[in-house]
Amino acid sequence: GQQVMQIPQYQHVQEGEDFTTYCNSSTTLSNIQWYKQRPGGHPVFLIQLVKSGEVKKQKRLTFQFGEAKKNSSLHITATQTTDVGTYFCAGPINSGYALNFGKGTSLLVTP
Amino acid sequence: DAGVTQSPTHLIKTRGQQVTLRCSPKSGHDTVSWYQQALGQGPQFIFQYYEEEERQRGNFPDRFSGHQFPNYSSELNVNALLLGDSALYLCAxxxxxxxxxxxxxRLTVL
Structure with a gap:
């Protein structure tokens, strides 16, 4: 079945450093979504990418969707302590509306 | 505008028991999905309801069942609880x- 893999599993950075997490799917995706889950919280939608090669920015966050629509990345510039949490990528299951999530990348930011 | 609400917040059960979890969707949303999130893992898709029918199902046994009501709210039922069913159950x-x-x-099975 379809698998979504994320690396790294954990990342510990000093505040102000950059951070990148990578997502790879075993199958081509119609779209990819990114979610953030704060410790003790629930996943919160960040963004959806649909087009091949698409790049979207949200303030210090940059999201990319690969040309083959099988991989994606999230880059955070100059991390802040408010960026702490686990970042998940997710792709549709069998072209439906339900999502197949990766295991996430947990980001810890030290002041 | 209220977001998605779930009840109860926490629940403790023993092996073999049955549990019902409830979810009210965001106003105007007609589709409800349930996910199981074990500690340190990503959410795993259980099933999705649309127009009171199960539209899509993940790789979960028949012990997991659900229902959607005319007002789009939903329930997740789990029978014959196992220790491994301990997890955070998310409705979306x-x-x-x-x-x-x-x-x-947060369901804990003892």
């Missing part, structure tokens, strides 16, 4: 691809 509502998650129900 949607109109399209984007899922809006509720705060979850």
């Amino acid at each position: 509502s949607s109109l399209d691809d984007t899922q809006y998650f509720g705060p979850g129900t």
Whole structure:
């Protein structure tokens, strides 16, 4: 079945450093979504990418969707302590509306 | 505008018991999905309801069942609980691809 893999599993950075997490799917995706889950919280939608090669920015966050629509990345510039949490990528299951999530990348930011 | 709500917040059960979790979707959303999130893992899709029918199902046994009501709210039922069913159960509502998650129900099976 379809698998979504994320690396790294954990990342510990000093505040102000950059951070990148990578997502790879075993199958081509119609779209990819990114979610953030704060410790003790629930996943919160960040963004959806649909087009091949698409790049979207949200303030210090940059999201990319690969040309083959099988991989994606999230880059955070100059991390802040408010960026702490686990970042998940997710792709549709069998072209439906339900999502197949990766295991996430947990980001810890030290002041 | 209320977001997705879930009840109860926490629940403790013993092996073999049955549990019912509830979810009210975001206003205007007609689709409800349920996910199981074990500690340190990503959410795993259980099933999705649309127009009171199960539209899509993940790789979960028949012990997991659900229901959607005419007002779009939903229930998740788990029978014959196992220790491995201990997890955060997340409900998500949607109109399209984007899922809006509720705060979850933390189920502990002893």
